[in-house]
Amino acid sequence: MMQTIVEVKDLNKNFYGKEGEVEVLKNISFTLKEGEILTLLGPSGSGKSTILNILTKLLKPTSGEVNIKGTIGYMFQKDHLLEWRNIMDNITIGLEIQNKKTPEAITGIENLLKTYGLWEFRNMYPNELSGGMRQRVALIRTLSVNPSILLLDEPFSALDYQTRLLVSDDVYKIIRNEHKSAILVTHDISEAISMSDQVAILSKRPATIKGIHDINLEMDGERTPIKSRKVPA
Ligand code: ADP
Ligand code: MG
Secondary structure, X not given: OOOEEEEEEEEEEEEEEXXXXXXXXXXXXXXXXXXXXXXXXXXXXXXXXXXXXXXXXXXXXXXXXXXXXXXXXXXXOOOOOOOOOOHHHHHOHHXXXXXXXXXXXXXXXXXXXXXXXXXXXXXXXXHHOOHHHHHHHHHHXXXXXXXXXXXXXXXXXXXXXXXXXXXXXXXXXXXXXXXXXXXXXXXXXXXXXXXXXXXXXXXXXXXXXXXXXXXXXXXXXXXXXXXXXXXXX
């Protein structure tokens, strides 16, 4: 059996604003197992980012339990690449901050760059790359510190539709090939279904989980791989 690496139980989050106390999350519960992709689907303002921010401990829950067995890498809607650093130096920034820029870590990054078609671009600057490539660079930067769990907050929403399909397909492969677990936030239903093992649907405020749906079919106890989405030519 795959181990549970994220467990969220009866999570509640209230914010205090001009209107007083506002309930944003109400009794949110879900689990993520090793190697799984869980997608949080829900309308804008329903509390998706709040859930991720609680998982990374940027925010404290009002009540509830959060158990995480592993390290977290966070990828945002924008790529946040530094325009004055080349691609390689953008990717290694996390390692530098954590004082982990070892030859082994660099080799790992070089392999990722080669595997995902970015090797020739390593000495270029972000503005020389397309939006889709920039987003892949951001993902490799997130992977560089070798987190076991990836939190992806609408990572494709700044991309045009075609690029979005290509990049989401790539990201899906990267997560699977690198044996990561991930929580993906999106409001694109087809993206949610094509990329994940489980989809949790959030309602409007206060967000409750309306249902958790298993996307993957189990056959003989083995997980059937989700077919990668067909990308239009
Ligand atoms: P989503 O990511 O699903 O679009 P968010 O998690 O960003 O939604 O926000 C959920 C709700 O919580 C929104 O109504 C937002 O205005 C409110 N909210 C988020 N962060 C704060 C905060 N720091 N203080 C007050 N309200 C907040
Ligand atoms: Mg959000």
